[in-house]
Amino acid sequence: MADIFDQYVHPKTEVKPIIYAYSDTRFPGCLKVGYTDRPIEVRMHEHYPTLTPGQSYKVEYVESALNADGAIFMDHDVHRMLEAHGFHAQKSPDGKKSEWYKCTVDDVKAAVLAVKTSSLNLENRTQNFRMRPEQARAVRMTKAYFESETKRNPKHTAKFLWNAKMRFGKTFTSYELAKAMDMKRVLILTFKPAVEESWETDLLSHVDFEGWQFYSREVSQETGIRPEDLDQSRPIVCFGSFQDFLGTNAAGGIKAKNEWVHATNWDMVIFDEYHFGAWRENAKHLFEKEDEDSYDELDIDKYKKNEADNAVNEDFLPITTKYYLFLSGTPFRALNTGEFMEDQIFSWTYSDEQKAKEEWDDNDGPNPYASMPEMVMMTYRIPDEIRRIAYNEDFNEFDLNVFFAAKPEVEGHPETSQFVYKDYVQKWLSLIRGAYMPSTVDDLKLV
Structure with a gap:
């Protein structure tokens, strides 16, 4: 009776089954995949009650x-899935099959994901996370607006702005929008080519985009893949910079490698990091050519010097698309100029994220905002004399962009950048720390 009674008074500990993979110095380049419902430390101690000299192991993956x-x-x-992907179990010294597989952690992740989703996962994708609520809302809003605008005016190219903070997940969510609208051709343009890695990784690692192809100049240089080598029956994402696509060859014409970009009718063009180029009116001519004379307004020499470093001319072909999606965390100029109406903007701020983090209902599952850092906002009050300068009461203007301007000490090496008005920036910092003196006002007037 006591045993039966204890079953209810002392319920069993909840089982938490896991798949784990570990490496061993005796089997370089190999991983062993196992299962347990006990803590990983307990299970590994069973594998290695003692260690021989020179032997060590490392738990590489737990899921x-x-x-x-x-x-x-x-x-x-998982073993069967690894075999299906071409990773075969190694033979032991006696010729028997072992549980050691010559593969990487990502290979194991892809096999586990294939088992979880009951798919073969031929492309070895390792990510299967879902959209957060605000990401799903951005997709719904944008899709609804695009579809309504197309229905209202089929000849008009609709545009939408995502004004979203860093770590919103703009790349992943943009792809989800393209998938939701069954798009097959997506062009991504940016003034910051360094963001290419995140666009490529999100597309090629998540199971939602299996079968999609990613193309860029860097990919072509590394793999030798040309645009004509792409499978036209599958979705294509092309990534490039304005500097490249606005550039011309030595004869002043379109670069041969970019001709296919201009000949393709894209389902959507995405402007990433839009705040870097929103005020560059010449860049808009790439997409807003209404007649043959509209490019005559371009100041080619000025554009070459200040913008693209290899300017376009009036013979430049436009890029056609059904939709424009603009992405930025700080689209202040676009918002101030009224470029987008209220129903063309989705916003997600740090405050929105903190509120969602605090109000998350644990009954809905793990809090997706738990890993997001806490935000602390601090303000300071400046003396009235300085406020008047900022409000232009005494002078024509006070521009923070000028005040905090920076330029590289070594041309072409942005990592060497320094504040242009370093002494004044230091005085500003001293001011907000409380070191205010009336002479500071005179100093600021000089900037």
Whole structure:
């Protein structure tokens, strides 16, 4: 009776099944994949009650062994998937099959994901996270606006702005929008080519975009893949910079490698980091050519010097698209100029994120904002004499962009940048720390 009674008074500990992979110095380049419902430290101690000299191991990967339906799967399920992907179990010295596989952690992740989602996952994708509520809302709003504008005016190219903070997940969410609208051709343009890695990674690692192709100048240089090598029956994402696509060859014409970009009718053009180029009116001519004479307004020499470093001319072909999506965390100029109406803007701020983090209902599952850093806003009060300068009461203007302007000490090396008005910036910092003196006002007037 006592045993039966204890079952209810002392319920069993909840089982947390996991799949794990570990390496061993004796098997370089290999991983062993196992299953346990005990803490990983306990299981590894069973594998290695003692270590021989020169031997060591490392747990490389731990993942829940529950599939999408909540059912438990075993290590041999993962083994079969590894075999299906071409990663075969190594032979032991006696010729028998071992549980060691010559593969990487990402290969194991892809196999586990394939088991969880009941798919073969031929492209070895490792990500399967879902959109957060605000990301899904951005997709719904944008899709609804695009579709309504197309219905209202089929000849008009609709545009939409995502005014979203850093770490919103603009790349992943943009792809989800393209998928939701069944788009097959997406062009991404940016003034910051350094963001290419995130665009490529999100597209090629997530299971939602299996079968999609990513093309860029860097990809072409590394792999030798040309635009004509792309599978036209599958979705294509092309990434490039304004500097490249606005540029011309030595004869003043379109670069041969870019001709296909201008000949393609894109489903959507995405302007990433739009705040870097929103005020560059010449860049807009690439997409707003209404007649043959509209390019005559371009100041080619000025554009070459200040913008693209290799300017376009009036023979430049436009890029055609059904929709424009603008992405920025700080689209102040675009908002101030009224470029977008209220129904063309989705906004997500740090405050929105903090509110969502605090109000999350744990009954809906793990808090997706738990890893987001806490935001602390601090303000300071400046003396009235200085406020008058900022409000232009005594002078024509006070421009923070000028005040905090920076330029590289070594041309072409932005990492060497210094404040142009370093002494005045230092005085400003001293001011907000409380070191205010009336003479500071005179100093600021000089900037």
